[in-house]
Amino acid sequence: MLSLLACKKEEEPAPTPPPAPTPTVPDISLKLDSVLSSCSNCSYAYKSGILRGITFNLPSSSDPILLNFSMRPLPGSYPFVKPSFSSNEVTFQFSRQGTYYTAVTGSINVTEADTNSYGEIKKMKATFSFRTDTVSNKFYQATEGVINFSE
Numbered sequence: 001m002l003s004l005l006a007c008k009k010e011e012e013p014a015p016t017p018p019p020a021p022t023p024t025v026p027d028i029s030l031k032l033d034s035v036l037s038s039c040s041n042c043s044y045a046y047k048s049g050i051l052r053g054i055t056f057n058l059p060s061s062s063d064p065i066l067l068n069f070s071m072r073p074l075p076g077s078y079p080f081v082k083p084s085f086s087s088n089e090v091t092f093q094f095s096r097q098g099t100y101y102t103a104v105t106g107s108i109n110v111t112e113a114d115t116n117s118y119g120e121i122k123k124m125k126a127t128f129s130f131r132t133d134t135v136s137n138k139f140y141q142a143t144e145g146v147i148n149f150s151e
Contacts, residue, residue, distance in 0.1 A: 028056045028065070030128075030145035037061075043149055045121040050087065052119050054149050063095040067147070073113040073124065080106050080130050092130060099135050106130025106142070124149045 029038035043056045053068035068083070068091045078090040080103035092103035108128040116122050128145035 025148045026146070027149050028058075028145070028147050031143045032140055034143075036144075045149070045151055047118060047120045050085070052115065052121055054121055054124065054147070061096075065092070065094040067092050067108075069121075072115050072119060073110050073121065075110050075113060077107050077109045080104065080108065080128075082133070092128070096140075099138075101132035101135060101140055103130035103142070104133045108145075108147075120151075121149065122151050 024040045026038040026040050027043040029036065031037075037058050037060060039056065039058050042058065043054050045054050046052070050070045051068045052072070053066060056065040056067070058065065069078075070085065070087050070089045073090075080092050081089050082102050082104055083089065083091045083093070090108060092108070094101055106129045108126050110124060110126045112123065112125040113121065114123040124147055126147040128142070128147070130142050130145075132140045132142075
């Protein structure tokens with residue numbers, strides 16, 4: 001008696017494709033006078049006296065951008081003001097070619113914020129827009145500002 005058995009070869013599963021790279025989310029992006037600027041891994045948090053803030057160093061500029069809170073930031077909307085170093089104010093400053101500009105109109109809408117026990121900002125997500133003061137007949141307009149800071 002002759003018996004033949006045949007087995008069907010199991011198909012090997014298709015290789016799984018590698019995961020798609022996670023897009024880098026900029027620490028800050030904004031249009032300053034309609035020119036888009038952004039950077040990733042370009043920021044650090046600090047606390048000095050009543051001020052706690054974030055410094056952003058855009059690669060296209062040697063001048064840092066300074067965002068300061070004189071209180072612990074919580075989710076909410078805050079108007080930008082000229083610094084008087086009093087409580088409950090939020091300031092946004094930067095320099096261009098040695099001239100300092102300060103946001104005097106506009107606001108920041110913080111959607112997420114966390115600080116460490118010392119009071120330094122650990123995480124912040126926010127949107128903002130502003131107009132700066134006028135210095136030597138020059139001012140800047142910022143639109144579409146987004147912050148995604150995480151230490």
